[in-house]
Amino acid sequence: MVETEETFLTGRQVEVLELREEGDTQREVAERIGTTDSNVSAVERAARENVRKARRTLELARRIRSPGRITVAAGTSFDDLVERIYESGDETGVKIEYARPELYGRLYEQLETHTDRNVLETDVEVTITDDGDVTVAPA
Numbered sequence: 145m146v147e148t149e150e151t152f153l154t155g156r157q158v159e160v161l162e163l164r165e166e167g168d169t170q171r172e173v174a175e176r177i178g179t180t181d182s183n184v185s186a187v188e189r190a191a192r193e194n195v196r197k198a199r200r201t202l203e204l205a206r207r208i209r210s211p212g213r214i215t216v217a218a219g220t221s222f223d224d225l226v227e228r229i230y231e232s233g234d235e236t237g238v239k240i241e242y243a244r245p246e247l248y249g250r251l252y253e254q255l256e257t258h259t260d261r262n263v264l265e266t267d268v269e270v271t272i273t274d275d276g277d278v279t280v281a282p283a
Contacts, residue, residue: 152198157191211236212272222262241276254280
């Protein structure tokens with residue numbers, strides 16, 4: 145069993161997740177640990193929510209520590225968005241990890257539901273990490 149000390153998961157949550165990852169059904173897990181299917185379901189749901197929150201916390205911490213953060217207004221074209229990202233990288237001394245076509249693809253993948261014909265429909269926050277990774281999210 146994995147150590148749970150100083151994590152967001154309880155020992156029971158880790159146990160359930162490990163058994164589920166091994167391919168056990170919720171019923172099989174319940175039988176193995178001496179509880180009900182519905183309890184296993186609740187424990188698994190809580191564990192997955194804790195994992196999701198931990199990931200979001202890590203992403204937030206990464207964004208806070210990032211040398212480049214800019215907000216780009218709705219109505220901005222993808223061409224201008226890409227240009228702003230490269231300018232921010234230059235200003236902070238960070239080489240953007242992606243070539244222009246790759247960056248376009250990455251941005252579109254992350255913002256597809258927030259664009260119309262390569263124009264932002266919502267404000268977005270762009271984060272540039274020390275290693276030149278770029279993430280975007282609605283502001």
